[in-house]
Amino acid sequence: MYPLLPLVERFKLKKLSRGDKMGMLRVTQTKSIIKTMRTQKLTIKALGLGRPNYFKILPDNPQTWGMIRKVEHLVKVEKLPD
Numbered sequence: 001m002y003p004l005l006p007l008v009e010r011f012k013l014k015k016l017s018r019g020d021k022m023g024m025l026r027v028t029q030t031k032s033i034i035k036t037m038r039t040q041k042l043t044i045k046a047l048g049l050g051r052p053n054y055f056k057i058l059p060d061n062p063q064t065w066g067m068i069r070k071v072e073h074l075v076k077v078e079k080l081p082d
Contacts, residue, residue: 023060024080
């Protein structure tokens with residue numbers, strides 16, 4: 001579709017061309033990752049968290065919700081107003 005542009009630019013153009021407004025989520029880690037499965041530790045790192053009470057603002061999309069479902073017992077999720 002946009003073969004001559006760098007990957008980041010193609011992503012921005014595709015995102016703008018869709019015209020949809022993506023919501024944002026505030027994901028807060030509530031519990032420690034000590035004694036959790038390795039995949040859950042990696043998911044917490046992928047969400048950008050690392051210690052209890054750290055939070056990250058993430059896009060409201062299916063990929064983010066999939067990661068949240070995997071570690072829902074370790075995090076708290078709040079939908080931010082637009």
